[in-house]
Amino acid sequence: xxxxxxxxxxxxxxxxxxxxxxxxxxxxxxxxxxxxxxxxxxxxxxxxxxxxxxxxxxxxxxxxxxxxxxxxxxxxxxxxxxxxxxxxxxxxxxxxxxxxxxxxxxxxxxxxxxxxxxxxxxxxxxxxxxxxxxxxxxxxxxxxxxxxxxxxxxxxxxxxxxxxxxxxxxxxxxxxxxxxxxxxxxxxxxxxxxxxxxxxxxxxxxxxxxxxxxxxxxxxxxxxxxxxxxxxxxxxxxxxxxxxxxxxxxxxxxxxxxxxxxxxxxxxxxxxx
Amino acid sequence: xxxxxxxxxxxxxxxxxxxxxxxxxxxxxxxxxxxxxxxxxxxxxxxxxxxxxxxxxxxxxxxxxxxxxxxxxxxxxxxxxxxxxxxxxxxxxxxxxxxxxxxxxxxxxxxxxxxxxxxxxxxxxxxxxxxxxxxxxxxxxxxxxxxxxxxxxxxxxxxxxxxxxxxxxxxxxxxxxxxxxxxxxxxxxxxxxxxxxxxxxxxxxxxxxxxxxxxxxxxxxxxxxxxxxxxxxxxxxxxxxxxxxxxxxxxxxxxxxxxxxxxxxxxxxxxxxxx
Numbered sequence: 001x002x003x004x005x006x007x008x009x010x011x012x013x014x015x016x017x018x019x020x021x022x023x024x025x026x027x028x029x030x031x032x033x034x035x036x037x038x039x040x041x042x043x044x045x046x047x048x049x050x051x052x053x054x055x056x057x058x059x060x061x062x063x064x065x066x067x068x069x070x071x072x073x074x075x076x077x078x079x080x081x082x083x084x085x086x087x088x089x090x091x092x093x094x095x096x097x098x099x100x101x102x103x104x105x106x107x108x109x110x111x112x113x114x115x116x117x118x119x120x121x122x123x124x125x126x127x128x129x130x131x132x133x134x135x136x137x138x139x140x141x142x143x144x145x146x147x148x149x150x151x152x153x154x155x156x157x158x159x160x161x162x163x164x165x166x167x168x169x170x171x172x173x174x175x176x177x178x179x180x181x182x183x184x185x186x187x188x189x190x191x192x193x194x195x196x197x198x199x200x201x202x203x204x205x206x207x208x209x210x211x212x213x214x215x216x217x218x219x220x221x222x223x224x225x226x227x228x229x230x231x232x233x234x235x236x237x238x239x240x241x242x243x244x245x246x247x248x249x250x251x252x253x254x255x256x257x258x259x260x261x262x263x264x265x266x267x268x269x270x271x272x273x
Numbered sequence: 274x275x276x277x278x279x280x281x282x283x284x285x286x287x288x289x290x291x292x293x294x295x296x297x298x299x300x301x302x303x304x305x306x307x308x309x310x311x312x313x314x315x316x317x318x319x320x321x322x323x324x325x326x327x328x329x330x331x332x333x334x335x336x337x338x339x340x341x342x343x344x345x346x347x348x349x350x351x352x353x354x355x356x357x358x359x360x361x362x363x364x365x366x367x368x369x370x371x372x373x374x375x376x377x378x379x380x381x382x383x384x385x386x387x388x389x390x391x392x393x394x395x396x397x398x399x400x401x402x403x404x405x406x407x408x409x410x411x412x413x414x415x416x417x418x419x420x421x422x423x424x425x426x427x428x429x430x431x432x433x434x435x436x437x438x439x440x441x442x443x444x445x446x447x448x449x450x451x452x453x454x455x456x457x458x459x460x461x462x463x464x465x466x467x468x469x470x471x472x473x474x475x476x477x478x479x480x481x482x483x484x485x486x487x488x489x490x491x492x493x494x495x496x497x498x499x500x501x502x503x504x505x506x507x508x509x510x511x512x513x514x515x516x517x518x519x520x521x522x523x524x525x526x527x528x529x530x531x532x533x534x535x536x537x538x539x540x541x542x543x544x545x546x547x548x
Contacts, residue, residue, distance in 0.1 A: 088290030088404050107290050112404075156492040158502065180400040185412040207490035224416035227393045228386055231403035244478070244512065248386055252427075252482035259424035 333539030457545025
C-alpha cells in the first residue's frame with residue numbers, strides 16, 4: 001500500500017478564525033546597554049509557532065548572547081517581571097505572541113521610564129519608595145450599636161468588588177512606564193504614577209478603612225498631574241480599569257474636598273471634616 | 274530620581290519605537306472636533322432657521338414643530354415653543370437664542386473626562402498617543418490654571434440633566450403637527466437626539482461619584498442593596514461606553530440641528546404622517 005502523502009499545516013483546510021501561527025526566521029533588534037549608553041543589536045532567531053517574545057529572548061541567550069540580561073519569573077503574566085517595550089508598546093514579553101506583531105524586525109527595548117541596569121532589565125526601585133510613602137490600610141473601629149453587640153463589622157461582597165479590582169495589580173509597572181507625566185516630563189518628585197493612584201483607591205475606597213488620604217492624593221500623590229489620557233489602562237495586562245475605576249473616582253473625591261464649595265459646605269454641615 | 278528617559282532618545286518631535294499608525298486616531302478626532310466646533314459656532318451665531326414653527330418658516334415647514342437642540346429651550350420672546358419661551362425679555366432677531374443655552378453643554382463637554390482625554394491627545398499632544406514623545410517639555414497637567422478648572426465639571430451636570438429634560442420635551446412636541454399628532458422624520462431625529470444625550474449624560478463620571486461612588490460602603494448602613502448602589506450601577510452601565518455615547522450624541526446633535534435648519538429653509542421636505 002502506498003504511504004499516505006505527507007500533509008503540511010498549509011495544506012490543511014481552515015478550521016476556524018484562528019490566525020496561522022508565525023514561525024520561521026525572524027529579526028529581533030534588542031536594546032543592549034547599561035545606565036550610561038546603549039544601542040539596538042540585531043539577532044536572527046528561528047522561531048516556532050506559538051512563541052512569545054520572552055521565548056525569543058531566551059533563544060538569543062542560549063545561542064547568541066549569553067550575557068543578555070532579561071528579568072523574568074513566572075512566564076504566565078502573573079509576576080510582572082518581564083515588562084519591556086515591544087515595537088514601542090509597553091508589554092509583558094511573556095504574554096506577547098510573535099504572530100500578533102507586525103511583519104518586519106521586532107524591536108525589544110527596556111522600559112523607557114526607569115533607569116536601565118543592563119539590557120532589558122530596569123531599576124524599578126523608585127516604585128517601592130513610592131509605595132512606602134502611602135498611608136496603609138487603617139481598620140475602622142466598631143461604631144454602631146449593632147456592630148458592638150456582634151463584635152464585628154460586616155460588609156457585602158458587592159462593596160468589596162470595587163477595591164478587589166485593584167488587587168489584581170501584578171506590579172509590572174507598565175502603567176508607570178507609559179504614563180507621559182513620568183515618561184516624558186520626568187515628574188518623579190511630583191507625581192507617583194497610575195500604579196499608586198490605584199493603590200490609593202484600593203485603601204481609600206475600602207469599606208473597612210478609616211483613613212483619609214485625599215490631601216495626600218493631591219499633594220504627595222500629585223493626582224492633578226494626571227490628565228486622564230488612559231494609556232495606563234490601555235497597557236494594563238491585568239485589565240484593571242485604572243482610569244475610570246481608580247483615578248477618576250479619586251479625582252472626584254479631591255474635587256469634593258478641595259474645589260467644590262457646595263460639597264465642602266455639605267461636609268461641614270454633616271460634621272465630616 | 275534622575276531622568277532616565279534621556280538614556281534613549283527616540284528622535285524627532287514625536288519620537289517613538291511604534292511603527293503602527295498611531296497618529297491616525299488623534300488626527301481623526303481633531304478633524305471631528307474641529308468640524309463640530311466650526312459648524313456649531315456658525316449655527317449658534319446665525320440665529321435663524323432654528324425652529325420650523327416660526328412664522329417665517331411656515332411655508333416651508335409643512336406644519337412641523339421642530340426646534341433645533343442648539344436653541345433648546347428657546348427663552349426669547351416670539352419662540353412660541355415650550356413653557357420657557359419669553360422668559361428673557363428680548364425678541365428673536367436681537368440676539369441669537371443659542372447664546373443663552375450653549376454655554377451649558379459646551380462647559381459640560383469641555384470638562385468631561387472623556388473629552389479631556391481626546392483633546393489633550395489631539396490638540397495638545399499631551400501625549401499624542403501612548404508611548405509617543407511630546408513636542409514640549411513644560412507640563413503642569415491639571416494642577417494650575419486653566420486646566421485646574423476641570424474640577425468644576427460637576428457644576429455643569431445639573432444644567433445638562435435639565436437639558437435632557439428639555440430635549441425630551443422637544444422630542445414629544447415634535448410629534449405634534451399643526452393638523453394634530455403624527456410622526457415624521459424630524460420627530461425621530463429629535464427623539465434619537467434626546468436619547469443619545471441621555472445616554473451620554475447618565476454615564477457622566479461626576480454623576481457616578483455623586484450618586485454613590487463617593488461612598489466607601491453601599492450596604493453598611495442597611496445591610497442590603499441601597500438606592501445609592503442601584504444608582505451607581507445604573508450610571509456605571511452607561512459609563513462603560515461613555516466615549517461611544519459622547520461621539521454619537523455629539524454627531525447627532527449637529528445632525529439634528531442641520532435637519533431642522535434644512536426643513537426650516539425649505540431645502541428638504543420633512544416626510545411625516547398626521548394621524
